[in-house]
Amino acid sequence: AQKVTQAQTEISVVEKEDVTLDCVYETRDTTYYLFWYKQPPSGELVFLIRRNSFDEQNEISGRYSWNFQKSTSSFNFTITASQVVDSAVYFCALSSYNTDKLIFGTGTRLQVFP
Amino acid sequence: EAQVTQNPRYLITVTGKKLTVTCSQNMNHEYMSWYRQDPGLGLRQIYYSMNVEVTDKGDVPEGYKVSRKEKRNFPLILESPSPNQTSLYFCASSLDSLNEKLFFGSGTQLSVL
Numbered sequence: 246a247q248k249v250t251q252a253q254t255e256i257s258v259v260e261k262e263d264v265t266l267d268c269v270y271e272t273r274d275t276t277y278y279l280f281w282y283k284q285p286p287s288g289e290l291v292f293l294i295r296r297n298s299f300d301e302q303n304e305i306s307g308r309y310s311w312n313f314q315k316s317t318s319s320f321n322f323t324i325t326a327s328q329v330v331d332s333a334v335y336f337c338a339l340s341s342y343n344t345d346k347l348i349f350g351t352g353t354r355l356q357v358f359p
Numbered sequence: 360e361a362q363v364t365q366n367p368r369y370l371i372t373v374t375g376k377k378l379t380v381t382c383s384q385n386m387n388h389e390y391m392s393w394y395r396q397d398p399g400l401g402l403r404q405i406y407y408s409m410n411v412e413v414t415d416k417g418d419v420p421e422g423y424k425v426s427r428k429e430k431r432n433f434p435l436i437l438e439s440p441s442p443n444q445t446s447l448y449f450c451a452s453s454l455d456s457l458n459e460k461l462f463f464g465s466g467t468q469l470s471v472l
Contacts, residue, residue, distance in 0.1 A: 251401075278458045290402075290449060290463040336401060340457045345415060347392070347457040351401040 247272045249339050251350035258327050259358050266322040266353045268337030274298075277341035279313065279320040284334040284352070293335075296320065327357045361386045365450045365464030372440055373472050380435045380467050382450030388462070389455040391433040392417070393425065395446040396466075402449065407457065408433055440471040 248271040258264045270279065281293040294304060296313050304311045308325045324331050337350040363384045372378055384391065392407035394417075404417030408427040422444055424436040433452075437444060448467045453459040 280460075282461075288447075288466050290451075290461075290466075292460045292462070295460055338402075342458065345407065345457065346418070347404060347461075349394075349402040351399060 247274075247339055247341065247344060247346060247348045249337050249348050249350035251335075251337055251353050253353045254351075255354040255356070257356045257358065260328060261326050262357075263323065263325050264327050264355065264357075266324075266335050266337075266355065268320045268322065268350060270318050270320065270337070270339045272339060272341055274341035274343045276343070277339060280338040280340075281311065281320075281322050282336045282338065282349075284336065285330075286332065290336075293322075324355075327355075329357050329359055331355060332357045361462070363450055363452050363462050363464040365448075365467055367467060368465065369468050371470045371472065374441055375439050378437050378440060378469075380437075380448060380450075380469070382433045382435065382464055383431050384433075384452040384462070385431065386452065386454075386462065387430065388452035389430070390453045390457060390459070391427065392451050392457070392461075393423070393433070393435050394449045394451065395419065396449065397446050405435070405448075409456070440469075442471050445469060445471050 250269045277298045279296045283291045310323045312321045334352045334354045336352045340347040393405040394402040396402050403419045406425040408414045450464040451461040
């Protein structure tokens with residue numbers, strides 16, 4: 246069975262702090278995809294990144310970076326020098342070729358205070 | 360502008376009164392799906408469609424129906440809504456599968472009294 250665990254329900258930080266959002270996944274498939282989506286207070290869901298299971302290279306996009314480690318089944322998301330605009334709920338998700346399921350974690354609410 | 364349009368944004372109804380939430384995308388996407396978001400449960404897939412006239416159940420399909428008669432439209436139908444279907448609903452589409460980036464609609468907050 247596939248599963249995504251985001252153990253951090255809520256994180257509060259002060260602006261300019263670095264923060265890491267954890268995502269641990271379970272799957273028996275060898276070909277799978279991992280995603281992060283952002284849901285700001287306005288409610289819409291915004292795609293941030295997709296990573297396939299054969300590409301363990303870390304990715305950096307501005308202040309955002311992602312650390313994919315198959316050995317620990319984790320796909321963690323770090324925001325460097327957080328800003329108030331980063332306040333949102335962040336969802337990690339998992340899909341694979343062998344199932345027709347896209348499984349979301351329960352989300353982590355990040356609050357960045359000025 | 361490429362987008363997924365979902366209507367209505369807010370809906371209050373009573374138990375048993377049939378309703379439809381519409382979803383339309385203008386990106387010629389093959390794959391469309393519906394999710395519900397509930398506190399503490401994240402997003403759960405209701406139904407999805409890989410192409411016109413092809414639909415399948417997600418994790419929580421009970422009490423819902425969908426149809427995909429045209430590529431751009433994927434309405435969600437609640438034949439007899441019940442209070443446990445009070446939730447935030449999202450329609451999403453992607454180029455050709457759930458392994459691609461999803462584009463989401465703006466959501467429909469449904470309250471069933």
